[in-house]
Amino acid sequence: MSKKIIVTGGAGYIGSHTVVELMLAGFEPVIIDDFRNSKPWIIDRIAELAGRYPLGHAIDCTNELEVLSVFRNYPDIFGVIHFAAYKAVGESVQKPTMYYQNNVGSMCAVLNAMKECGIENLVFSSSCTVYGEPETAEVTEATPVQKATSPYGDTKITCEKIIQFVKDSGQPLKATLLRYFNPIGAHPSARLGELPSGIPNNLVPYITQTAAGIRSQLTVYGNDYNTPDGTNVRDYIHVVDLAKAHVKATEWLLQQQGSVCEAFNLGTGKGSSVLEIIHNFEKVNGLKLNYAIGPRRAGDVEQIYAKPAKAEKMLNWKCEYTVAEALKHAWNWEKTL
Numbered sequence: 001m002s003k004k005i006i007v008t009g010g011a012g013y014i015g016s017h018t019v020v021e022l023m024l025a026g027f028e029p030v031i032i033d034d035f036r037n038s039k040p041w042i043i044d045r046i047a048e049l050a051g052r053y054p055l056g057h058a059i060d061c062t063n064e065l066e067v068l069s070v071f072r073n074y075p076d077i078f079g080v081i082h083f084a085a086y087k088a089v090g091e092s093v094q095k096p097t098m099y100y101q102n103n104v105g106s107m108c109a110v111l112n113a114m115k116e117c118g119i120e121n122l123v124f125s126s127s128c129t130v131y132g133e134p135e136t137a138e139v140t141e142a143t144p145v146q147k148a149t150s151p152y153g154d155t156k157i158t159c160e161k162i163i164q165f166v167k168d169s170g171q172p173l174k175a176t177l178l179r180y181f182n183p184i185g186a187h188p189s190a191r192l193g194e195l196p197s198g199i200p201n202n203l204v205p206y207i208t209q210t211a212a213g214i215r216s217q218l219t220v221y222g223n224d225y226n227t228p229d230g231t232n233v234r235d236y237i238h239v240v241d242l243a244k245a246h247v248k249a250t251e252w253l254l255q256q257q258g259s260v261c262e263a264f265n266l267g268t269g270k271g272s273s274v275l276e277i278i279h280n281f282e283k284v285n286g287l288k289l290n291y292a293i294g295p296r297r298a299g300d301v302e303q304i305y306a307k308p309a310k311a312e313k314m315l316n317w318k319c320e321y322t323v324a325e326a327l328k329h330a331w332n333w334e335k336t337l
Ligand SMILES: NC(=O)c1ccc[n+]([C@@H]2O[C@H](COP(=O)([O-])OP(=O)(O)OC[C@H]3O[C@@H](n4cnc5c(N)ncnc54)[C@H](O)[C@@H]3O)[C@@H](O)[C@H]2O)c1
Pocket: 008, 009, 010, 011, 012, 013, 014, 015, 032, 033, 034, 035, 036, 037, 038, 059, 060, 061, 062, 082, 083, 084, 085, 086, 087, 102, 106, 125, 126, 127, 128, 180, 181, 182, 183, 202
């Protein structure tokens, strides 16, 4: 059987780590990424870690004709992992149409090309943002999806719905909706990692940039939440564990008979507070961080962490790295930039 799989956004943070794991597992990824939020040299790093170059096309994933022509170029493609999207919640509030155009537009282009070429397998990058502010901090896949609080969150809910509707329409489709919690860290080799553009939106790149002196101070947004130390609680998952889950999800799809659309929570099952992450980072890296407590930030969910039992059982996957290791790897990566 062919091992070729399209990976949109394959030069990005999670995509690049996934491409490496796919190649190490014997798959042949075909990257579609125009590097709008990544760098071409990431492809060299992938080759360094995987021992060979992946196939790739620098095209815009919302361009239906170009996407279709890449799909047609490889008649033996068996599936798609769709990462390509914008991901900054705050920016999505400022530029909603840009987010819908890219995130939903690329999803439709991919699904149309899959239909045209008879490709059935799809792994979609979703997010725990679909759960909004949940009633209980621990969420399962049965926890209700809530009205989104940002355009970004709504693009994820919308894409999940589109995939479900396409399956219901009778188009043969086997899909996994992978709901990521908070990916952090970098490749243990320090050759791949996160490349935030501008001021980081996420905690860990902000921490590493503060430690590196790029940012003068880290602000903790609120310490009066109803959590053990008053700061927000999230489920931080090592990016390599997340990447490996994509390999498992791809293998799982290949075992399925008939159409299917299944959501999976990808997290560690443990929550860490913002202060715990800061202190853990300081401890594992022997550093002191300059941080201050600020007011709450609008739209932040108080606490959320995954119950990953479904992915563990059905995908035969489990997180292997600790948060401490992820924070060590994140710092090792930052030092190379
Ligand atoms: N990083 C997170 O915290 C997080 C959490 C939950 C879900 N996700 C989702 O995971 C996916 C990957 O996230 P990431 O952190 O790797 O982001 P990223 O920005 O590092 O990677 C996205 C990649 O897609 C490419 N891209 C975007 N739009 C494109 C287009 N129209 N055509 C071609 N290439 C395009 C970018 O150049 C980039 O290389 C996204 O769908 C994101 O929403 C990320």
